Amino acid sequence: MKIKGTSVALDNLDWQILELLQENAKRTYTEIGHRLGMAHSTVYDRIKRMEDHGIIKKYGAILDFERVGIIPITAIVTVYTNPKESEKIAEKLAEFDEVLEAFSSFSEELVIIAKVIAQDQTQLHSFVAQSIAPLPGVLRIRTSIITKKFKEEPFRKGFSYDHARKNE
Amino acid sequence: MSVSPSRILRNLLREEAFYFFTSIGNYTGQNAASLGEFTQQIKQVDIKSLEFHLYREDFEKWIAQTLGDARLAAEIKDLRLRKAVGNLLREQLHNIVSKRYRMLKGKLAFKVTT
Numbered sequence: 001m002k003i004k005g006t007s008v009a010l011d012n013l014d015w016q017i018l019e020l021l022q023e024n025a026k027r028t029y030t031e032i033g034h035r036l037g038m039a040h041s042t043v044y045d046r047i048k049r050m051e052d053h054g055i056i057k058k059y060g061a062i063l064d065f066e067r068v069g070i071i072p073i074t075a076i077v078t079v080y081t082n083p084k085e086s087e088k089i090a091e092k093l094a095e096f097d098e099v100l101e102a103f104s105s106f107s108e109e110l111v112i113i114a115k116v117i118a119q120d121q122t123q124l125h126s127f128v129a130q131s132i133a134p135l136p137g138v139l140r141i142r143t144s145i146i147t148k149k150f151k152e153e154p155f156r157k158g159f160s161y162d163h164a165r166k167n168e
Numbered sequence: 169m170s171v172s173p174s175r176i177l178r179n180l181l182r183e184e185a186f187y188f189f190t191s192i193g194n195y196t197g198q199n200a201a202s203l204g205e206f207t208q209q210i211k212q213v214d215i216k217s218l219e220f221h222l223y224r225e226d227f228e229k230w231i232a233q234t235l236g237d238a239r240l241a242a243e244i245k246d247l248r249l250r251k252a253v254g255n256l257l258r259e260q261l262h263n264i265v266s267k268r269y270r271m272l273k274g275k276l277a278f279k280v281t282t
Contacts, residue, residue, distance in 0.1 A: 128192075132195075134185065134187070139197050140195050141195035143194055
């Protein structure tokens with residue numbers, strides 16, 4: 001790992017460690033060391049540096065809600081906004097527990113795109129109607145309820161290896 | 169206990185306004201923060217929005233619980249039970265709401281002048 005000003009360049013070994021951690025964050029330093037043919041102390045040092053530099057933001061558990069009888073619905077909510085209020089709307093949306101991810105985007109109009117979960121359609125509608133629609137600067141809202149998920153993976157390998165190689 | 173015309177006709181806070189949707193989560197951008205604005209919006213919003221809210225009983229709930237007009241809410245409930253749709257729904261809903269609005273405005277004016 002090389003530090004250039006405020007940016008950090010990862011080498012191929014860093015990316016491989018990250019990929020193993022993204023597959024399973026509970027892997028031990030020893031296990032990762034065995035897989036990559038390096039000492040566990042080296043793995044520890046590299047992971048520690050990546051944590052310290054904020055490359056690894058946090059470790060978390062991915063839950064299967066259906067196993068505990070909770071089947072929330074997920075929706076992609078597109079909020080068309082007045083450009084002057086857009087930033088504030090995005091920040092406000094980010095504060096809600098129902099909002100898992102929020103992004104701003106500019107195509108023909110300035111929009112905020114949010115991934116929202118709710119217990120059911122009634123709760124989703126109430127959330128959009130009572131918490132999003134009244135925000136100053138909201139022009140209109142389009143909501144798409146997700147009916148089937150085909151893939152959900154964090155960003156990793158493929159692109160990241162190519163990216164790392166370019167930086168080597 | 170009847171609610172006073174001035175209370176029913178008051179301007180509401182942004183959070184209390186009625187927001188017109190065409191389906192779950194799809195906001196038209198139109199809202200009404202008073203009975204007067206609501207009367208105007210009925211003429212303008214997409215028919216789909218009127219049908220969506222009428223049959224979810226949203227109009228009745230907002231008018232009874234937020235504006236406090238149980239009588240108007242009951243009249244809208246009657247309209248729902250008659251299963252009105254399309255332009256006929258818009259026309260009938262507008263007639264009911266605007267008639268009630270004019271009556272309340274009249275009562276308010278009478279109260280102010282006496």
